[in-house]
Structure formats: C-alpha cells, structure tokens
Amino acid sequence: xxxxxxxxxxxxxxxxxxxxxxxxxxxxxxxxxxxxxxxxxxxxxxxxxxxxxxxxxxxxxxxxxxxxxxxxxxxxxxxxxxxxxxxxxxxxxxxxxxxxxxxxxxxxxxxxxxxxxxxxxxxxxxxxxxxxxxxxxxxxxxxxxxxxxxxxxxxxxxxxxxxxxxxxxxxxxxxxxxxxxxxxxxxxxxxxxxxxxxxxxxxxxxxxxxxxxxxxxxxxxxxxxxxxxxxxxxxxxxxxxxxxxxxxxxxxxxxxxxxxxxxxxxxxxxxxxxxxxxxxxxxxxxxxxxxxxxxxxxxxxxxxxxxxxxxxxxxxxxxxxxxxxxxxxxxxxxxxxxxxxxxxxxxxxxxxxxxxxxxxxxxxxxxxxxxxxxxxxxxxxxxxxxxxxxxxxxxxxxxxxxxxxxxxxxxxxxxxxxxxxxxxxxxxxxxxxxxxxxxxxxxxxxxxxxxxxxxxxxxxxxxxxxxxxxxxxxxxxxxx
RNA sequence: GGCGGCUUGGCCAAGUGGUAAGGCAGAGGCCUGCAAAGCCUUUAUCUCCGGUUCAAAUCCGGAAGCCGCCUCCA
Numbered sequence: 001x002x003x004x005x006x007x008x009x010x011x012x013x014x015x016x017x018x019x020x021x022x023x024x025x026x027x028x029x030x031x032x033x034x035x036x037x038x039x040x041x042x043x044x045x046x047x048x049x050x051x052x053x054x055x056x057x058x059x060x061x062x063x064x065x066x067x068x069x070x071x072x073x074x075x076x077x078x079x080x081x082x083x084x085x086x087x088x089x090x091x092x093x094x095x096x097x098x099x100x101x102x103x104x105x106x107x108x109x110x111x112x113x114x115x116x117x118x119x120x121x122x123x124x125x126x127x128x129x130x131x132x133x134x135x136x137x138x139x140x141x142x143x144x145x146x147x148x149x150x151x152x153x154x155x156x157x158x159x160x161x162x163x164x165x166x167x168x169x170x171x172x173x174x175x176x177x178x179x180x181x182x183x184x185x186x187x188x189x190x191x192x193x194x195x196x197x198x199x200x201x202x203x204x205x206x207x208x209x210x211x212x213x214x215x216x217x218x219x220x221x222x223x224x225x226x227x228x229x230x231x232x233x234x235x236x237x238x239x240x241x242x243x244x245x246x247x248x249x250x251x252x253x254x255x256x257x258x259x260x261x262x263x264x265x266x267x268x269x270x271x272x273x274x275x276x277x278x279x280x281x282x283x284x285x286x287x288x289x290x291x292x293x294x295x296x297x298x299x300x301x302x303x304x305x306x307x308x309x310x311x312x313x314x315x316x317x318x319x320x321x322x323x324x325x326x327x328x329x330x331x332x333x334x335x336x337x338x339x340x341x342x343x344x345x346x347x348x349x350x351x352x353x354x355x356x357x358x359x360x361x362x363x364x365x366x367x368x369x370x371x372x373x374x375x376x377x378x379x380x381x382x383x384x385x386x387x388x389x390x391x392x393x394x395x396x397x398x399x400x401x402x403x404x405x406x407x408x409x410x411x412x413x414x415x416x417x418x419x420x421x422x423x424x425x426x427x428x429x430x431x432x433x434x435x436x437x438x439x440x441x442x443x444x445x446x447x448x449x450x451x452x453x454x455x456x457x458x459x460x461x462x463x464x465x466x467x468x469x470x471x472x473x474x475x476x477x478x479x480x
Numbered sequence: 481g482g483c484g485g486c487u488u489g490g491c492c493a494a495g496u497g498g499u500a501a502g503g504c505a506g507a508g509g510c511c512u513g514c515a516a517a518g519c520c521u522u523u524a525u526c527u528c529c530g531g532u533u534c535a536a537a538u539c540c541g542g543a544a545g546c547c548g549c550c551u552c553c554a
Contacts, residue, residue, distance in 0.1 A: 011484090031554075044554040074552070156549080162482045163550060205552090227554030232483090234553095257554070258485090266548085295503085296493065301486080301547075311492065311504055318503085321517070351494085351501095360494050363502035373518050377511085450513055457515075468516045
C-alpha cells in the first residue's frame with residue numbers, strides 16, 4: 001500500500017516516494033513568536049504532529065524540522081510598545097508555545113531552530129543570489145528579483161502579469177518589479193541588527209526557511225508544510241530563492257492545512273473572535289481539541305463552536321468508556337506484543353494512506369470500539385483465554401490508532417476521576433454527601449426497597465449527579 | 481480583476497465510477513429491579529440543470545449559493 005499525499009505543487013494526490021527509502025525529511029513553518037498561540041496555530045501543529053506520528057508508526061525514520069521566527073517586524077513592534085528587547089518577546093512566546101503544545105500532546109520536532117541562529121547562512125545565501133544576478137541591493141536593503149525566476153508562481157498557480165491587475169501592493173520605487181520581496185532589510189535606529197555586506201540590518205521573512213530547511217535537510221528534501229495562507233507569498237518566495245540559489249529542486253511535496261472559522265466567521269483580531277489555545281483548554285480537554293481538529297480532513301476548512309467541541313468531548317468519553325471497560329478484563333499496561341496487525345489497524349492505515357484522512361481513520365476507531373463491545377457483550381465468560389486473546393488483538397489496534405491520533409494517552413480510570421474532580425470543583429458538589437446517598441441507595445437496593453432506591457436517585461439527579469451501577473459497584477459523574 | 485475551494489440525512493463529517501463510512505441527536509427493540517453503558521434495527525434519489533458512460537455524490541459543461549487567497553496571517 002502506497003501512501004498518497006496531496007501536493008500543492010501539482011494540485012494532485014501523488015504517491016509518496018521519499019528521496020531516501022525509509023527516511024522522511026520534513027520542514028514545517030512554525031510560529032512567529034509575538035503573541036499567544038490561537039486555535040489556528042494548534043490546527044497546523046497538530047496536523048503535522050499527526051503526519052509525523054503516522055510516518056513513525058509506519059516505521060519511517062523522520063527528520064522533522066519546525067522553526068521559530070524570532071525576529072520580525074511584529075516582534076519588534078511589540079517590543080517597542082512594551083519598551084523591552086525583542087528577545088524578551090520571542091522568549092516569552094516560545095515558552096508559551098511549548099506550554100500550549102505540550103498540553104495538546106504534540107511531540108517535539110527533531111530540531112527546532114530559530115531564525116536568529118542562522119543569520120550567517122542567510123547572508124551567504126543572499127550574497128550568492130546577488131552574484132547570480134537574482135537579487136539586488138538598494139540603500140542597505142536587498143530584494144529578490146522575481147522576473148529572473150521563470151517558474152515564479154508555480155506553487156500558487158499565479159502569473160505575475162495577472163496579479164498586477166487588481167492587487168493591492170505596496171509601492172516601492174526602488175523595486176524593479178512590485179512583487180520583488182525583501183531578502184534583507186536595513187535596520188532603523190533602535191532596532192535590532194546584524195552586520196552584513198549591505199550594512200546593519202536584519203533578514204526578510206522568507207529567507208530563514210530556505211536557509212534552515214537546507215541546513216538540516218539538504219537542498220532538496222521531501223516535505224514542506226504549513227498553513228494554506230503561506231502558499232503565497234511565503235512558500236512561493238522560498239521556492240524562488242532556493243531554486244535560484246542552488247539550481248536544484250527545493251521541496252518535493254508541499255502540504256498545506258486549511259483554516260479554522262469561529263462560529264462560521266473568519267477568525268480575526270478585528271472581529272475579536274480570536275480563540276487562544278489557553279482559553280480553550282480552560283473549557284475542554286486537550287484530547288477533545290485534538291479529536292475535534294482531526295475529525296475533518298486537514299485540508300478542509302473547519303468551524304470551531306461549542307457544539308463541535310461538545311461533540312468531540314462526547315466522542316472522547318466514548319473512547320475512554322470502552323478502554324475502561326477493557327481494563328477490567330486485560331491489564332492496559334500489558335504491552336505483550338501482538339505480532340499480527342488486526343483488521344482495524346489495516347483499515348486505519350488504508351484511510352491514512354489516502355492523504356492522511358484522519359476523519360476516516362477516526363471512524364475506524366469507532367468501528368473497532370463497536371466490534372470490541374460486541375465481543376465483550378457476546379461472551380459469557382469474561383476470563384476465558386480465548387476472549388482475552390481476541391480482545392488483545394482489537395485492543396492493540398485501538399491503541400495504535402489512538403496513539404497515531406494522539407489521544408487516549410491517559411489511564412481511563414484517571415481520565416474519569418479527573419473529570420469528576422473538575423466537575424466537583426466547578427459545581428461545588430459535596431462528595432461526602434453524594435457518596436453517603438449512593439451508599440443509602442445501595443442498601444435500599446439490597447433490601448429490595450426499590451421505591452426508596454429510586455427516590456434517592458431522583459434526588460441525586462436533581463443535584464446533577466448521574467449514577468451507573470456496574471459489576472464492581474456504583475460509579476457516578478456530574479452531568480453537564 | 482486574477483487564482484483556488486466548498487455545497488452529502490435534523491446537526492457534524494468520510495466517500496477511490498458500480499449503487500452512500502463514522503459520530504451526535506431521533507424512533508423501535510435486547511439487556512437491566514428501574515436506569516446508565518453497551519448491542520441490534522431504523523432514518524439520504526448526495527444544491528440545481530445538462531452531458532459522457534452499461535453504470536456518476538464521484539468525470540465534463542453550465543447555473544445558484546457560500547468561502548478563501550492575491551496585504552501580516554496557521
């Protein structure tokens with residue numbers, strides 16, 4: 001089975017054939033660290049985390065680079081507003097990025113370089129472009145000349161002459177073509193700077209990714225990713241710079257994730273509907289966020305709403321409910337290797353092989369859950385070795401799938417305990433009273449006084465407490 | 481003005497030309513002292529109009545509606 005990936009460059013799904021068999025080199029554009037991360041950042045990071053996890057599950061050796069843009073106009077502006085150094089800003093938000101992404105169970109990349117660590121490489125790439133006549137220096141700025149690259153526009157499917165017609169573009173008389181972009185910017189007084197052949201300045205935005213990707217992955221590498229908005233101009237410009245500088249193909253497969261709307265509206269600062277990851281995690285379980293993000297295909301736009309998050313929360317609980325049920329039968333920590341792949345894992349891989357179709361993959365998880373429940377329902381002897389081995393195969397599949405999605409990482413009993421704890425705090429439930437009432441009810445049940453038992457349950461219900469009688473006693477949860 | 485995308489049941493959402501995954505909600509049933517959970521059954525002529533094909537949600541053309549990018553943006 002071949003993995004197929006939608007390549008923005010060709011606009012088609014293509015068979016994924018890595019440069020070196022068994023290895024994957026992947027570069028993904030990370031955040032510009034000038035503010036807290038929002039749910040849109042989370043989508044991009046989680047989508048590529050999924051891709052990384054899937055490659056690893058399929059035994060690829062992945063070198064995954066995700067950068068931080070830690071020098072940029074927005075960072076400098078923010079620093080000036082607060083009268084602090086640009087590093088104070090970038091360091092603060094890099095730390096926040098890690099907090100948020102750790103919470104979302106995102107794996108660290110193999111290397112996480114920062115733009116400011118690669119100034120030398122940028123200067124040498126820019127010099128090379130000037131020597132080849134692909135770039136020109138004016139008053140301490142250096143611009144890339146888009147007209148020298150015949151293939152300019154191949155990623156975004158645009159033609160220079162088409163864009164000029166209606167585009168709003170800044171007028172800069174020093175540019176040979178309005179679409180020429182800055183490789184190097186001269187620094188104004190009181191701005192951070194680095195020495196360069198063109199004077200004191202700092203890098204333009206696009207150059208860092210060209211330099212860092214090639215530094216770690218080589219001039220040509222397998223996958224380059226990021227949000228859809230980066231296709232133009234960022235990635236288009238990266239291609240132009242890199243291919244002009246090296247004369248070789250730059251990234252081979254371009255992957256771009258779609259955007260998030262908030263209640264059907266574009267998320268924007270002017271609308272005031274920006275959702276930060278921190279805020280969302282105050283109301284929802286991080287794994288519910290992942291499940292929400294991966295329940296639609298990564299290229300589709302998705303709508304963030306309380307309704308969709310509530311759904312994701314319910315789905316997550318359904319998964320944990322099953323895992324809890326299974327944990328009564330087999331030890332969830334028993335990592336006995338099941339050598340053969342179960343049918344569900346094969347279905348899951350088939351879904352994921354089709355351009356990382358996690359929505360379909362998640363559907364396979366639910367099919368496996370139903371299968372498991374059916375097996376457990378049909379068995380009269382919950383300890384028979386035949387059942388245990390049958391369960392183990394399905395269980396193993398479910399774990400592999402949930403690990404790929406990056407959910408169900410907690411012990412099921414802990415998950416439910418935590419849920420109760422949070423609800424108890426939020427609704428200030430008196431645990432002692434609840435447990436007293438449950439005990440009274442169970443006493444009544446033993447005495448076959450079902451009228452009394454039901455009365456107590458009705459009272460609990462009024463207190464928003466739901467109870468469930470299981471084989472190993474009565475458990476309860478807080479509704480809503 | 482240029483480029484691209486989307487429109488699938490009450491809601492969310494997959495869908496590789498051969499007769500519509502999955503989740504939520506609804507209905508009926510099994511199980512349960514009653515519940516819950518779980519299981520079973522059940523709910524779609526795939527925006528509209530043409531065309532290609534033995535066969536189209538899937539391909540082609542057209543229409544309507546919605547959206548994104550072209551400026552910093554995940």
